[in-house]
Amino acid sequence: MLAVAAAIIKAVEERGPSAKPLPGGPLRELASRDGIAIGTAVDATALRNEPGYRDVLGREFSSVTPENAMKWDAVEPSRGDFHWQDADALVGFARSHDQKIRGHTLVWHEQTPDWVRALPPSELRKELKAHIFTEVGRYKGQVGAWDVVNEVLADSGTLRNDFWLRKLGPGYIVDAFRWAHEADPDATLYINEIGADDENVKSDGLYKLVRALKAQGVPVDGVGFQAHLSLDGVPPGMQDNLRRFAALGLKVAITEADVRVRQPANDMRLDVQGGVYGDLVRLCRNVQGCASLTFWGFTDRHSWIPTSSPGYGSATLLDDQLEPKPAYRAVVQALR
Numbered sequence: 076m077l078a079v080a081a082a083i084i085k086a087v088e089e090r091g092p093s094a095k096p097l098p099g100g101p102l103r104e105l106a107s108r109d110g111i112a113i114g115t116a117v118d119a120t121a122l123r124n125e126p127g128y129r130d131v132l133g134r135e136f137s138s139v140t141p142e143n144a145m146k147w148d149a150v151e152p153s154r155g156d157f158h159w160q161d162a163d164a165l166v167g168f169a170r171s172h173d174q175k176i177r178g179h180t181l182v183w184h185e186q187t188p189d190w191v192r193a194l195p196p197s198e199l200r201k202e203l204k205a206h207i208f209t210e211v212g213r214y215k216g217q218v219g220a221w222d223v224v225n226e227v228l229a230d231s232g233t234l235r236n237d238f239w240l241r242k243l244g245p246g247y248i249v250d251a252f253r254w255a256h257e258a259d260p261d262a263t264l265y266i267n268e269i270g271a272d273d274e275n276v277k278s279d280g281l282y283k284l285v286r287a288l289k290a291q292g293v294p295v296d297g298v299g300f301q302a303h304l305s306l307d308g309v310p311p312g313m314q315d316n317l318r319r320f321a322a323l324g325l326k327v328a329i330t331e332a333d334v335r336v337r338q339p340a341n342d343m344r345l346d347v348q349g350g351v352y353g354d355l356v357r358l359c360r361n362v363q364g365c366a367s368l369t370f371w372g373f374t375d376r377h378s379w380i381p382t383s384s385p386g387y388g389s390a391t392l393l394d395d396q397l398e399p400k401p402a403y404r405a406v407v408q409a410l411r
């Protein structure tokens with residue numbers, strides 16, 4: 076009897092809370108007046124199991140990014156063994172809800188399977204090309220923007236000394252953009268970076284890199300700024316930083332915004348968090364060429380922060396019952 080009850084409770088929990096319309100929204104309608112796509116990362120398991128999660132996702136957002144489902148370790152965990160189910164499900168959902176899709180990510184030093192890392196240089200280059208053609212080709216005309224390379228810089232602003240650089244040299248970045256462009260000439264191709272939101276040595280390095288790529292005719296169209304923020308606020312130089320990239324004729328996008336809060340959260344902290352979210356929205360509105368603002372998840376029920384930053388949480392717009400927090404209201408306000 077107890078076991079049955081426990082199973083029922085578990086099944087109900089897996090379906091997650093139900094969703095009510097959110098006050099002041101939907102965000103996608105507000106943002107569309109400025110021509111800004113408002114997006115979120117999507118958790119594949121929640122998308123599959125939680126009706127309330129799907130409701131909010133479809134109603135509030137005009138852009139989606141797979142949080143993990145298009146990473147190399149997800150789509151080809153062992154050589155030649157492809158798993159497209161989660162990625163396909165997201166693409167299907169987005170299409171039926173008139174949402175743009177940001178493909179994330181083709182080349183990264185993390186979440187790349189061991190079999191790839193172990194390859195000798197010549198084979199690695201061949202497999203990278205095949206990976207890009209296979210994935211971009213599969214979603215040609217459906218995924219409108221790709222994070223072609225992710226986090227290629229070290230904090231010093233020079234190229235990250237990872238297995239890509241060590242085995243293939245700096246040309247891997249050029250190759251990746253050229254191959255992605257060949258696979259889908261209409262896709263908008265981004266370089267995505269962490270910790271380059273402010274004006275700092277890392278964003279200086281990024282600026283020099285994209286300027287050089289453009290000068291060489293490499294098909295890079297945009298720069299993504301992850302914006303994993305804290306209650307310290309939006310970095311003071313972020314607006315000018317995005318503007319200098321836009322002035323190169325590039326699109327700029329805020330790609331993974333969240334605002335982590337030291338636990339336990341309290342009303343004051345959540346109000347401060349709302350202020351940070353509002354500032355970020357205003358920043359995107361103020362920067363010509365800020366094409367999209369994507370949050371890294373929209374409910375505290377599914378956020379990477381408690382795992383990636385122990386002691387922190389409450390990083391998103393809605394609580395774990397899909398109820399709006401001050402952050403949601405601040406985003407609504409800032410979009411008005």
Ligand code: XIL
Nearest residue numbers: 142143179180225269301331378379
């Ligand atoms: C994170 C996901 O949110 C986690 O679920 C996963 O375990 C690790 O990756 N920068 C990125 C994202 O570009 O892909 C990362 O996503 C967060 C940091």
